[in-house]
Amino acid sequence: MSSKAVLIAGPTASGKSALAIDLAQKTGGVVINADSMQVYRDLRVITARPTVDEEARVPHRLYGHVDAAVNFSAGSWVADAAKVLAEARAQDRLSIFVGGSGLYFKALTRGLSAVPPIAAEVREGVRARLDRDGVEALHAELRRRDPVSAERLKPRDRTRIARALEVVESTGRSLTDWHREGLPPLLPPGEFSALFLEPDRDQLYARIDARFDSMVKAGALEEVAGLAARKLDPLLPAMKAHGVPALIRHLKGEITLEEAAAIGRADTRHYAKRQFTWFRHQLPEFQWVKPEEAGGWLTTVIPGWSEGPDPESRDSPMCNCTSEVRASRAPE
The missing domain is CATH 3.40.50.300 (P-loop containing nucleotide triphosphate hydrolases)
Known part of the structure; x- marks a missing residue:
């Protein structure tokens, strides 16, 4: 074979x-x-x-x-x-x-x-804020914390905005940083x-x-x-x-x-x-x-x-x- x-x-x-x-x-x-x-x-x-x-x-x-x-x-x-x-x-x-x-x-x-696994409590916290405050508020927060990812994402892309914030909150680093270190x-x-x-x-x-x-x-x-x-x-x-x-x-x-x-x-x-x-x-x-x-x-x-x-x-x-x-x- x-x-x-x-x-x-x-x-x-x-x-x-x-x-x-x-x-x-x-x-x-x-x-x-x-x-x-x-x-x-x-x-x-x-x-x-x-x-x-x-x-x-x-x-x-x-x-x-x-x-x-x-x-x-x-x-x-x-x-x-x-x-x-x-x-x-x-x-x-x-x-x-x-x-x-x-x-x-x-x-x-x-x-x-090489993005590490995201803790469940971090993910749940971001999703709760998304439901409470709306996607525009989270996109504005992402623009402050990870401007490169925020610029790349559409302002109403709920899933990807939440994902980018989860990574920042969980790791202290942006998705862009992690993408430089591949598996x-x-x-x-x-x-x-x-x-x-x-x-x-x-x-x-x-x-x-x-x-x-x-x-x-x-x-x-x-x-x-x-x-x-x-x-x-x-x-x-x-x-x-x-x-x-x-x-x-x-x-x-x-x-x-x-x-x-x-x-x-x-x-x-x-x-x-x-x-x-x-x-x-x-x-x-x-x-x-x-x-x-x-x-x-x-x-x-x-x-x-x-x-x-x-x-x-x-x-x-x-x-x-x-x-x-x-x-x-x-x-x-």
Whole structure:
């Protein structure tokens, strides 16, 4: 088995998971999650985590292992990924990282700033002030304490302003200072092959719309209702997963289910557009490949790889996915 890892990225709903599972089956590899929302155990349906049957076909790691109450970060994911990567190498398994979170892949291959963990009491204090005083007041405070970060952030970016203040309060240093002292990458150049699936955009957006509707029918609303009942901080990452805020608004009686679904579909399409842009500009080392050509690409980077199922088969990327199980899944 090659010691190189394979990185499979792409926009949501492009067929990444099916390709990764096929590759893992044929190589004895392990599929490692690189999606920042699929880490949350509370959100299987609405984040399109692999189904129970799919997880049983090949080893899956870092899926659904984090509680929604946790403010899980890229740094936390890198620490977990390091353990899984070491385990896969010890077992002589191919590591197959799959997902759409550009920051995770950038941290994996470029390294990450060395910001230490933030104490819970500091985070809770900043969030309490944010609720009490408003985002403008906190941005003004950040401008006094960390003017470089304040200048970089939009004045109403609640999440990032809170994060920058948390770092200053917890460490006495600005985010800019910490960014100068990076952690090394887990996968330096030469230790991985990287693919970005590039589906036709009109087909992709149509698939996103269809899958979001199927997701609602498959239990996403009940899943979100369970999350809402926990009354967690709305700034937590899990509370901002695509579709979650709109479905919570519906559960509160503010909008209809049809309106919530329309917002969820639109948010997911916009996210897919941002993924195309982000990977093209931030991670040029990823090779852009059409889904139907992904098998051919793999033959060039995996010794002994033979092309997978026909592009029109049920489990191949960008298939019509008409089976009940596949159609019920949300965009991955």
